[in-house]
């Protein structure tokens with residue numbers, strides 16, 4: 001299983017790099033407009049516009065590394081319709097993520113692996129929507145990440161605790177696989193949005 005995933009990771013890193021070169025400039029716009037049309041988002045967008053700022057819904061994105069889709073563009077589009085934004089902060093010890101609010105302007109500090117994280121005095125938040133980076137996905141909602149298990153552990157804890165949220169994978173269409181090697185601990189995505197389609201496993 002481990003070797004299968006490792007081999008696929010290498011292959012999909014190369015493929016995503018090519019996709020980023022070809023589609024990197026156009027895909028974020030297409031993905032943003034699809035995200036904004038999701039019923040899950042539409043309801044809360046309206047809520048966000050009407051509500052006081054501190055009642056707005058919270059979306060967690062990621063600070064893009066390597067050839068990942070430009071999630072900052074997505075966060076800007078959502079913030080423009082009143083979503084509060086957050087970024088993941090890594091805990092090296094427990095290998096899970098916490099999310100800190102980010103107003104899109106505040107200076108970030110360097111995190112591990114080239115990521116950037118909100119500063120320590122920002123608030124921890126529980127997102128209503130988590131935008132999840134990935135190397136590969138399939139139509140049943142399975143996902144392959146870098147292999148740290150951070151998102152798996154984090155989504156697992158949220159679901160165990162009964163926190164109600166939507167996990168949305170954002171990817172290039174070319175990252176889709178017919179099927180993926182799945183371990184027991186892999187946490188499925190609720191929705192995957194690409195520049196071409198919306199998948200609802």
Ligand SMILES: Nc1nc2c(c(=O)[nH]1)N(C=O)[C@@H](CNc1ccc(C(=O)N[C@@H](CCC(=O)O)C(=O)O)cc1)CN2
Pocket residue numbers: 062063064065068088089090097112113115133134145146147148149150151
């Ligand atoms: N943009 C982004 N932010 C993120 C993640 C992510 O996947 N993407 N994470 C998701 O968990 C967390 C960071 N965790 C990570 C865990 C492992 C690797 C990793 O293994 N990267 C390289 C190895 C590079 C190295 O060893 O120096 C790799 O591609 O193999 C990266 C991020 C939180 N923030």
Ligand SMILES: Nc1ncnc2c1ncn2[C@@H]1O[C@H](COP(=O)(O)OP(=O)(O)OP(=O)(O)O)[C@@H](O)[C@H]1O
Pocket residue numbers: 005143144145146147148149150151152153154156183185186
């Ligand atoms: N909920 C969990 N509890 C404990 N260990 C976990 C959990 N989820 C994953 N792991 C462990 O983390 C390691 C990496 O998992 P996996 O290969 O599925 O990562 P990934 O989904 O590719 O990475 P990531 O989620 O960081 O993007 C594995 O050894 C796995 O057993």
